[in-house]
Amino acid sequence: MNKKAGAPKNLIAYSFILPNFLGFAVFTLVPMVFSLVLSLAEWKGVGAVKFVGLENFTRLFADEAFMRALVNTVVYTALTVPLTIVAALALAVLLNSEIRGRNFFRTVSFFPYVASLVAVAIVWRFLFSPAVGPVNMILSNLLGKASTDMPAWTSATGPAMFFVVFFSVWKNMGYYMVIYLAGLQGVNADLYEAAALDGANKWRQFRHVTLPQIAPTTFFVLMMLVISSFKVYDIFLNLFAGGDNQLSNATRVIVYQIYNTAFRGLDYGYASAMSIVLFVIVLGVTLIQFRGEKKYSH
Amino acid sequence: MVGEKKRSPAANIVLYCILALIVIITLIPFVWMLSASLKANKDVFNFPFVLVPDQPRWENYSEIWSRIPLGTFLLNTLKLSVIVSILQVLTSSFAAYAFAKLEFKGRKALFLGYIATIAVPWQAYMVPQFIMMSKMGLNNTHMAIICLQAFSAFGVFMMRQFYLSIPHELSEAARIDGLSEYGIWFRIMLPNSKPAVTTLIIFTFVNTWNDFLGPMIYLTKTELKTIQIGLRMFTTQYTSDYALIMAASVVALIPVLIIFLSLQKQFVKGVVTSGIKG
Numbered sequence: 001m002n003k004k005a006g007a008p009k010n011l012i013a014y015s016f017i018l019p020n021f022l023g024f025a026v027f028t029l030v031p032m033v034f035s036l037v038l039s040l041a042e043w044k045g046v047g048a049v050k051f052v053g054l055e056n057f058t059r060l061f062a063d064e065a066f067m068r069a070l071v072n073t074v075v076y077t078a079l080t081v082p083l084t085i086v087a088a089l090a091l092a093v094l095l096n097s098e099i100r101g102r103n104f105f106r107t108v109s110f111f112p113y114v115a116s117l118v119a120v121a122i123v124w125r126f127l128f129s130p131a132v133g134p135v136n137m138i139l140s141n142l143l144g145k146a147s148t149d150m151p152a153w154t155s156a157t158g159p160a161m162f163f164v165v166f167f168s169v170w171k172n173m174g175y176y177m178v179i180y181l182a183g184l185q186g187v188n189a190d191l192y193e194a195a196a197l198d199g200a201n202k203w204r205q206f207r208h209v210t211l212p213q214i215a216p217t218t219f220f221v222l223m224m225l226v227i228s229s230f231k232v233y234d235i236f237l238n239l240f241a242g243g244d245n246q247l248s249n250a251t252r253v254i255v256y257q258i259y260n261t262a263f264r265g266l267d268y269g270y271a272s273a274m275s276i277v278l279f280v281i282v283l284g285v286t287l288i289q290f291r292g293e294k295k296y297s298h
Numbered sequence: 299m300v301g302e303k304k305r306s307p308a309a310n311i312v313l314y315c316i317l318a319l320i321v322i323i324t325l326i327p328f329v330w331m332l333s334a335s336l337k338a339n340k341d342v343f344n345f346p347f348v349l350v351p352d353q354p355r356w357e358n359y360s361e362i363w364s365r366i367p368l369g370t371f372l373l374n375t376l377k378l379s380v381i382v383s384i385l386q387v388l389t390s391s392f393a394a395y396a397f398a399k400l401e402f403k404g405r406k407a408l409f410l411g412y413i414a415t416i417a418v419p420w421q422a423y424m425v426p427q428f429i430m431m432s433k434m435g436l437n438n439t440h441m442a443i444i445c446l447q448a449f450s451a452f453g454v455f456m457m458r459q460f461y462l463s464i465p466h467e468l469s470e471a472a473r474i475d476g477l478s479e480y481g482i483w484f485r486i487m488l489p490n491s492k493p494a495v496t497t498l499i500i501f502t503f504v505n506t507w508n509d510f511l512g513p514m515i516y517l518t519k520t521e522l523k524t525i526q527i528g529l530r531m532f533t534t535q536y537t538s539d540y541a542l543i544m545a546a547s548v549v550a551l552i553p554v555l556i557i558f559l560s561l562q563k564q565f566v567k568g569v570v571t572s573g574i575k576g
Binding site: 009010021026030109116123126132133170227238242271 | 500540554
């Protein structure tokens with residue numbers, strides 16, 4: 001009875017997928033392909049599309065602002081990813097243990113993730129404001145130095161990268177903690193018993209039982225974090241830019257360059273070439289991680 | 299931790315000190331925001347810090363509504379978040395049912411195509427997407443944001459993972475009882491996937507509510523703006539009205555806080571069971 005003829009069965013299945021697929025195809029798949037085409041062209045939004053081959057890409061490598069943005073993005077990623085993983089994992093292990101008010105602590109640490117970026121970025125700008133912010137006030141009192149000698153966190157140079165990394169870890173660690181919590185649920189409790197019987201202390205149990213057991217979670221978190229770090233823009237914009245939405249050399253990132261080139265410069269072809277570079281980087285990192293995971297799990 | 303249930307008192311003290319420190323670091327910005335929103339502008343950066351001012355200025359909260367169209371921004375954002383969440387849950391769970399429970403030609407290939415795109419950042423195709431939407435006359439409409447957010451591959455993937463955990467016998471029995479596939483989806487699958495649906499709603503709602511770059515690109519008319527873009531506009535226009543900026547920020551945070559707190563139990567369960575952990 002449930003083995004109907006193939007054709008209507010297929011049709012029913014397709015009818016389930018169609019509503020989502022239609023939207024997905026028109027607003028995601030088509031633009032993806034379009035992006036590839038546009039990256040090989042010169043087009044300012046009006047007139048004919050002129051194909052220029054790989055010219056946009058050669059132009060990119062000589063573009064100092066873009067290269068600077070690329071380096072900044074890589075530095076940001078290299079700092080944010082490991083710090084977030086360590087913080088999230090530590091938090092998850094801590095909040096997986098039997099403590100009073102566990103749910104309260106979990107909820108609190110998740111909250112920065114759901115809080116609106118614009119709102120919390122403003123508070124952080126105020127808190128770390130070089131001249132009047134409470135952080136530098138406390139620092140200057142502790143160190144007994146004038147507040148003008150304190151780090152200019154929100155300005156263009158120097159400590160700006162630390163500031164944005166610190167902010168990013170604070171904002172996102174709660175999310176990855178929840179994912180780690182889910183991973184920790186899957187660890188076989190017998191393994192701890194066995195390790196404890198062998199005389200392994202907590203740290204050795206963590207290193208030799210917990211870490212290998214949650215390796216798949218770590219690979220997943222790593223991948224998500226790397227992708228989200230490479231496409232960062234809104235955090236930098238809200239922490240550093242004024243009303244003109246401009247970022248300086250020290251804080252420009254790849255997506256900022258894409259945005260400015262496309263929506264201010266109307267240089268759509270060139271901006272698409274930048275997009276492709278972003279895509280290739282993310283794809284490359286993802287593939288490397290997949291290979292790493294395969295190697296690791298065998 | 300598993301096994302040992304009793305800790306030494308010293309270990310307990312260390313543990314709770316660490317927890318207290320985490321709570322402080324996590325919550326300080328919010329406490330400071332709330333406190334500053336009730337101060338006179340000149341007192342915001344006073345040092346040492348006063349938590350509750352002697353005379354809380356509640357009028358800050360009434361003043362912001364007349365300074366910027368905060369009500370319009372909030373309504374716009376609420377409208378978009380609700381519509382996007384509904385569409386997302388409906389279309390995702392609908393498609394996920396076919397991927398999880400039905401046999402059909404091209405299932406594997408189609409699903410692979412779906413998840414492959416999860417790894418492609420939206421930022422990599424936002425430019426051509428904008429050009430397309432403009433040609434369709436969607437620039438400066440709320441429709442643009444809805445189209446942008448409502449059909450994610452992520453939602454399909456998440457719902458499918460959850461549906462896989464629902465036993466086949468359930469849908470088989472319903473089929474024998476003569477229920478159509480649509481009936482099974484509506485009467486068996488949807489009611490049995492509350493944690494996953496809740497998780498998807500929270501994710502989508504919060505993402506749409508907090509989305510920044512999308513509305514920044516598409517909504518340039520003030521009356522269309524969402525709360526994030528509106529708040530940003532306000533803070534860059536009145537850069538030194540610290541207390542008012544903080545009051546507006548508190549207002550922008552409240553709806554998400556309510557949604558999150560009322561659904562958070564379901565949410566953690568949803569993350570665990572829907573296998574987002576990969």
